[in-house]
Amino acid sequence: MGDERARWATMGNHVRLSWGHVLVESIRRLSPGYLISANPIMFTVELGALLLVALLAVPGAVPPRMEFFYASIAAILVVTVWFSTFSESFSELQAKARVDSLRALEKEIIAHRVTDVGTEDVRSSVLRPGDRVKLSPGDFVPRDGFVVEGAAFVDESMLTGESEPAFKSKDDHVLGGTKVISGSLIVEISAEAGKGFVDRMMDMVSSARRPRTQSEISLSILLGVLSMIFIIIVGSLYFTLYFMGYRPDVAMSVSLLVALMPTTIGGLLPAIGIAGVSRLAKDGIVAKSGRAIEASGDTDVVILDKTGTVTEGNRSAVEFVPFNGYTEADVGVASFMASMNDSTKEGRSIVELAESKGYVPPSPLMDEVLVSRRIEFSAETRYSGIEFIWSRKPYGPRDFQRFSGPGERVVNRLLEMRVRGEGARVIKGSVDVILGMARPGNPGDVERAVREVSSRGETPLLVAVNDEVIGMVVLKDRVKPGIRERLRELSDMGLKIVMITGDNPLTARAIAEDAGIRSVIARARPEDKLKAVEEEQSLGHIVGVVGDGTNDAPALAKADVGLAMNSGTAAAKDAANMIDLESDPSRIIKVIQLGKQLLTTRGSITTFSIANDVAKYFTILPMMLLAVDPRAAALNVLHLYNPETAVLATMIFNAIIIPALIPLALRGAGFSAASPRRMLVRNVLIYGLGGAALPFVAIKAIDYLLYLLLFVR
Numbered sequence: 237m238g239d240e241r242a243r244w245a246t247m248g249n250h251v252r253l254s255w256g257h258v259l260v261e262s263i264r265r266l267s268p269g270y271l272i273s274a275n276p277i278m279f280t281v282e283l284g285a286l287l288l289v290a291l292l293a294v295p296g297a298v299p300p301r302m303e304f305f306y307a308s309i310a311a312i313l314v315v316t317v318w319f320s321t322f323s324e325s326f327s328e329l330q331a332k333a334r335v336d337s338l339r340a341l342e343k344e345i346i347a348h349r350v351t352d353v354g355t356e357d358v359r360s361s362v363l364r365p366g367d368r369v370k371l372s373p374g375d376f377v378p379r380d381g382f383v384v385e386g387a388a389f390v391d392e393s394m395l396t397g398e399s400e401p402a403f404k405s406k407d408d409h410v411l412g413g414t415k416v417i418s419g420s421l422i423v424e425i426s427a428e429a430g431k432g433f434v435d436r437m438m439d440m441v442s443s444a445r446r447p448r449t450q451s452e453i454s455l456s457i458l459l460g461v462l463s464m465i466f467i468i469i470v471g472s473l474y475f476t477l478y479f480m481g482y483r484p485d486v487a488m489s490v491s492l493l494v495a496l497m498p499t500t501i502g503g504l505l506p507a508i509g510i511a512g513v514s515r516l517a518k519d520g521i522v523a524k525s526g527r528a529i530e531a532s533g534d535t536d537v538v539i540l541d542k543t544g545t546v547t548e549g550n551r552s553a554v555e556f557v558p559f560n561g562y563t564e565a566d567v568g569v570a571s572f573m574a575s576m577n578d579s580t581k582e583g584r585s586i587v588e589l590a591e592s593k594g595y596v597p598p599s600p601l602m603d604e605v606l607v608s609r610r611i612e613f614s615a616e617t618r619y620s621g622i623e624f625i626w627s628r629k630p631y632g633p634r635d636f637q638r639f640s641g642p643g644e645r646v647v648n649r650l651l652e653m654r655v656r657g658e659g660a661r662v663i664k665g666s667v668d669v670i671l672g673m674a675r676p677g678n679p680g681d682v683e684r685a686v687r688e689v690s691s692r693g694e695t696p697l698l699v700a701v702n703d704e705v706i707g708m709v710v711l712k713d714r715v716k717p718g719i720r721e722r723l724r725e726l727s728d729m730g731l732k733i734v735m736i737t738g739d740n741p742l743t744a745r746a747i748a749e750d751a752g753i754r755s756v757i758a759r760a761r762p763e764d765k766l767k768a769v770e771e772e773q774s775l776g777h778i779v780g781v782v783g784d785g786t787n788d789a790p791a792l793a794k795a796d797v798g799l800a801m802n803s804g805t806a807a808a809k810d811a812a813n814m815i816d817l818e819s820d821p822s823r824i825i826k827v828i829q830l831g832k833q834l835l836t837t838r839g840s841i842t843t844f845s846i847a848n849d850v851a852k853y854f855t856i857l858p859m860m861l862l863a864v865d866p867r868a869a870a871l872n873v874l875h876l877y878n879p880e881t882a883v884l885a886t887m888i889f890n891a892i893i894i895p896a897l898i899p900l901a902l903r904g905a906g907f908s909a910a911s912p913r914r915m916l917v918r919n920v921l922i923y924g925l926g927g928a929a930l931p932f933v934a935i936k937a938i939d940y941l942l943y944l945l946l947f948v949r
């Protein structure tokens with residue numbers, strides 16, 4: 237684990253950031269046209285600067301000997317705006333570079349495209365979705381796709397940091413940039429060039445396409461309203477003084493306004509949001525939407541899929557159990573036939589178990605199995621198997637030769653049906669579904685066996701020939717090691733954890749108990765998973781879903797935070813808004829912590845920003861009022877040198893606090909997951925009190941420096 241983290245970290249640190257780019261981009265964003273919609277607070281600051289420049293251009297508009305002061309204030313205001321566009325461009329380009337370092341894995345290579353006559357070598361960029369490529373040991377997968385033929389071990393460490401190679405066979409998803417180490421594959425390309433998930437992530441990093449989150453919008457509105465209030469206050473102050481016959485100074489009024497507006501948070505807000513994307517990428521979690529990262533901070537319900545998420549997911553057959561006078565071999569042979577055409581992991585494991593025990597149907601029947609119609613498994617129907625077509629009709633009695641050997645009772649029954657031309661099917665599936673279609677000879681036996689297997693956390697599949705239940709296949713899965721402890725962390729954070737599964741209630745409860753989960757929804761079809769998400773959302777909860785299967789896709793799409801496992805199906809990964817490249821479901825914790833930290837960071841800087849402005853009343857206001865009444869000097873508690881140094885010092889402090897806080901905005905505020913409330917109190921104290929006190933010290937110091945610089949010869 238530690239190793240993988242380190243690998244990601246170094247990957248992140250190798251990111252090359254072009255300072256030239258940051259510079260050009262930050263200057264481009266000074267354009268009022270960009271700022272008016274992207275950052276209204278900074279737009280207002282810029283208007284102030286433009287007003288002062290305009291006054292400087294009109295002869296007589298600036299009071300005598302105040303030109304230097306006006307020009308300095310205008311310059312400081314422009315720099316203030318630039319600090320803000322700089323922080324935004326910096327974090328955006330950093331995020332892009334970090335994401336791009338993932339894309340480097342998808343570089344242009346030569347691929348062997350499959351044609352009618354063989355293969356031809358083409359550049360990977362010309363491949364289209366639907367094209368098939370042949371991969372041999374040493375080849376890199378040119379782009380995302382899925383296996384149509386063959387089996388191989390694939391090294392995914394460059395994407396997942398996982399050193400164990402992954403085994404890939406039919407229908408498995410393979411990722412562009414990974415490397416085949418043994419075996420060979422035919423892969424059908426599924427992604428458009430430049431449309432892999434890395435590219436989608438790149439897209440959302442650029443501010444133009446980044447949808448703003450609800451809380452980001454609320455905060456912007458709050459900041460906008462605050463700014464409006466200050467504009468009204470400063471405006472009325474100016475005009476009241478003006479009509480009383482005084483000449484309030486324009487530069488001082490503009491400075492007062494800028495000082496009071498929450499420029500610190502206004503300047504850093506975009507950077508904070510984008511930083512979340514980079515920090516997740518550094519941990520190997522690909523976020524396809526910024527909204528999701530933020531929602532994760534408010535997540536209070538987490539819905540986990542059972543198979544492959546809570547459990548290891550390689551659920552495989554371990555036992556055949558006969559009922560009603562049938563033998564183990566009968567059940568084995570029937571299960572083999574019902575699973576021959578089943579490409580699910582469960583199906584393949586059943587065939588393997590039957591083969592290892594020698595439970596394979598004899599040749600005349602096997603020929604029929606090969607041409608039979610397949611009943612494909614779906615999470616909707618929860619069963620699978622075959623329906624015989626009987627290759628020749630009618631068969632005469634002479635075609636019937638009684639078979640003796642393993643599974644003879646089932647085999648002979650089917651051969652008899654063949655002679656009579658009767659319809660026949662062999663199916664297996666979840667207990668409730670099969671019992672809805674077939675009768676058990678002795679219901680008590682079946683129930684007892686099912687209960688025993690389920691309460692061990694194993695999954696029973698009933699096997700039926702036509703309308704008779706003949707036995708049971710036992711599927712075994714393991715709870716992921718350590719999952720219990722990781723989930724504890726989530727409940728300690730106050731989150732509700734729900735496990736949802738297509739499996740039966742008894743098995744589900746046994747697994748849930750092992751994993752320490754209290755809420756369980758069993759026998760869930762895909763739309764039930766979706767409904768569970770919608771229900772929680774309608775109660776006002778923010779819902780996170782972790783899943784890996786195609787049957788999880790609707791729920792993943794509907795969730796506020798949908799985290800798909802990289803090992804999952806393409807449908808799940810498409811529907812989710814985040815993908816964990818390490819396929820570790822407990823990393824939803826990481827995502828939630830990061831989301832919470834993002835919100836904490838924003839809250840802290842907002843508190844700091846507003847607290848900060850309090851001090852500025854004491855530096856600018858007395859100086860403005862000095863013109864009205866000399867007694868205002870009493871308010872000059874800091875004993876600043878003169879009105880001009882006081883205002884300049886305040887504006888300089890107001891500007892440099894923005895770059896000073898960039899590291900905090902990017903790294904995130906100190907945060908402990910265990911006690912979010914205590915953290916909040918702590919942050920309000922630190923950032924509130926600190927924010928209120930700091931400017932007094934800093935402005936006094938800058939004022940003194942200005943005095944030394946301008947007035948001491």
Ligand SMILES: Nc1ncnc2c1ncn2[C@@H]1O[C@H](COP(=O)(O)OP(=O)(O)OP(=O)(O)O)[C@@H](O)[C@H]1O
Nearest residue numbers: 541542543580613615618619620665666737738739
């Ligand atoms: N290949 C198969 N053939 C027949 N029945 C199956 C097969 N695979 C699974 N089943 C049955 O269908 C049920 C539902 O499967 P599904 O994949 O929807 O959910 P699951 O994998 O059990 O749980 P989860 O929702 O946690 O992934 C299983 O519990 C099992 O009883």
Ligand SMILES: [K+]
Nearest residue numbers: 494495497499
């Ligand atoms: K301010």
Ligand SMILES: [Mg+2]
Nearest residue numbers: 543544785787
């Ligand atoms: Mg599943």
